[in-house]
Amino acid sequence: MQHSKINGYDIHPKTRVLINVWAIGRNPDYWEKPDEFYPERFIDSSTDFRGQNFEFLPFGGGRRGCPGINMGIALVELAFSNLLYHFDWELPKGMKKEDINMDESSGLTVHMKSALHLVPINYNWQSEEKTG
Numbered sequence: 001m002q003h004s005k006i007n008g009y010d011i012h013p014k015t016r017v018l019i020n021v022w023a024i025g026r027n028p029d030y031w032e033k034p035d036e037f038y039p040e041r042f043i044d045s046s047t048d049f050r051g052q053n054f055e056f057l058p059f060g061g062g063r064r065g066c067p068g069i070n071m072g073i074a075l076v077e078l079a080f081s082n083l084l085y086h087f088d089w090e091l092p093k094g095m096k097k098e099d100i101n102m103d104e105s106s107g108l109t110v111h112m113k114s115a116l117h118l119v120p121i122n123y124n125w126q127s128e129e130k131t132g
């Protein structure tokens with residue numbers, strides 16, 4: 001790699017550069033309410049997660065981007081679609097959605113600080129199929 005200058009900083013060959021993707025993903029210049037869990041932000045948005053939009057890099061990007069991206073997406077979709085297809089999900093009695101603690105704990109991957117408790121209600125899709 002050749003010597004480069006980025007935002008006035010000299011990057012010498014063989015420098016190890018660590019990118020703070022977490023901070024980029026919460027930059028208020030690019031994200032409305034960056035600290036809120038607000039997945040609706042992606043409805044009708046052109047921001048893609050495959051590494052071309054640098055404000056959103058869940059799989060990294062470039063030559064060292066995640067090679068398992070397609071498998072990762074398929075696994076997440078398969079798990080979620082099965083859980084949503086077979087069950088309705090409710091909060092434990094007396095709990096409101098505002099009570100869910102969305103704080104994160106950091107580590108190699110991000111986890112919720114306190115476990116999410118949900119009550120699965122069996123969803124009988126077969127009986128619905130019969131009645132139309």
Ligand code: HEM
Binds near residue numbers: 058061068069
């Ligand atoms: C939702 C699931 C997944 C997410 C969010 C994810 C995310 C990531 C991220 C952020 C990186 C670092 C990319 C970078 O440095 O630019 C990475 C690297 C990597 N991922 Fe994934 N990944 C997922 C699933 C998988 C799966 C299923 C596999 C393999 C079957 C996999 C294999 C790898 C490997 C081998 C690397 C290292 C690539 C390298 O350093 O050249 N990932 N992943």
